[in-house]
Amino acid sequence: MKKLTVLLIIVMSAFTIHAQTALPKFTVSPAEIDALTENVSIVFDVTGSAVEGLTDVYIWAWAPGLNPSESLLDYDQGTPNWGSISQNAKLEAVAGSPNKFKLSLPKTVTRNGVQVTFNNMAELFGVADAPGKIKEIGFLLRSQDGSKQTPGDLKTKITLLPLEFTPAYFRTFPAKVSNRDVVTAYLNLSLIESGEDQKLRIADKITASVTLLTANNTTILTVDKIVTRYTPEKEYAFTFLPEMVGTLPTGVSLSDVANCRIVFSGVVYDQAGGNTTVNSKPFEFGFQQYE
Numbered sequence: 001m002k003k004l005t006v007l008l009i010i011v012m013s014a015f016t017i018h019a020q021t022a023l024p025k026f027t028v029s030p031a032e033i034d035a036l037t038e039n040v041s042i043v044f045d046v047t048g049s050a051v052e053g054l055t056d057v058y059i060w061a062w063a064p065g066l067n068p069s070e071s072l073l074d075y076d077q078g079t080p081n082w083g084s085i086s087q088n089a090k091l092e093a094v095a096g097s098p099n100k101f102k103l104s105l106p107k108t109v110t111r112n113g114v115q116v117t118f119n120n121m122a123e124l125f126g127v128a129d130a131p132g133k134i135k136e137i138g139f140l141l142r143s144q145d146g147s148k149q150t151p152g153d154l155k156t157k158i159t160l161l162p163l164e165f166t167p168a169y170f171r172t173f174p175a176k177v178s179n180r181d182v183v184t185a186y187l188n189l190s191l192i193e194s195g196e197d198q199k200l201r202i203a204d205k206i207t208a209s210v211t212l213l214t215a216n217n218t219t220i221l222t223v224d225k226i227v228t229r230y231t232p233e234k235e236y237a238f239t240f241l242p243e244m245v246g247t248l249p250t251g252v253s254l255s256d257v258a259n260c261r262i263v264f265s266g267v268v269y270d271q272a273g274g275n276t277t278v279n280s281k282p283f284e285f286g287f288q289q290y291e
Helices: 002-021 198-202
Strands: 025-029 041-045 058-062 100-104 107-111 114-118 136-142 157-159 170-173 183-187 204-213 219-227 236-240 259-269 275-279 283-286
Touching: 183 204, 183 259, 198 259, 198 275, 204 236, 219 236
Parallel strands: none
Antiparallel strands: 025 041, 041 100, 058 136, 107 114, 136 157, 170 183, 183 236, 204 219, 204 259, 259 275, 259 283
């Protein structure tokens, strides 16, 4: 009997330790956000975590590098205080899912007697005038009194897309796109890579080809000789909508389009008056799946 009791104590202790260290699962929608993205929803699944079973779950969130670093939901005035978290930090329960809670923006709360609406992460952390300061957001979930909490120290965090423009040999805007989004592709020949044909630097009449592919990289269609424009940032660019770039083959729909390949081409002239077409390497990216 004593051995059984000891075994039960060991099992219960292990379960308790696991619950204290288990991380909550979470889903951000849209999947990729920056500090200025609006209409953001974060759903937390606390199953198996230290806050499972609580009716009221609070979020303590912070952005490294800020001072104070905590979100404006965590305190009403003055400075953040772990022992007296604001009611504004209480997450909304998800109907029909007792272990799920959510934070949605825009969110309207009352701080220090004044009604305030937070539309995005920059506003939520009080840096709407300098949103580029936020690179990532760490958070933990807790009870109101803090006696129960999920692990901190950036064990759970959300990494934001950068707001500052970063020059690149090839890029798209937006950085992450679905097959239903308008896409702009850019080529910066001043940043051409060493393995490329350096004749591209002096090429003329830069055009592009777009190839749409399935998830297993089977070609659906290719459209060549798309005219580019030269931008003030000294990039060659063109804009396209996947569903309008060309006519999809019979039996193929936009839902089959999963990946994209882009190749830039230019014309190089020689002293004899002839010309040669020079191609860039293929740039490939996958389309994001958004609900």
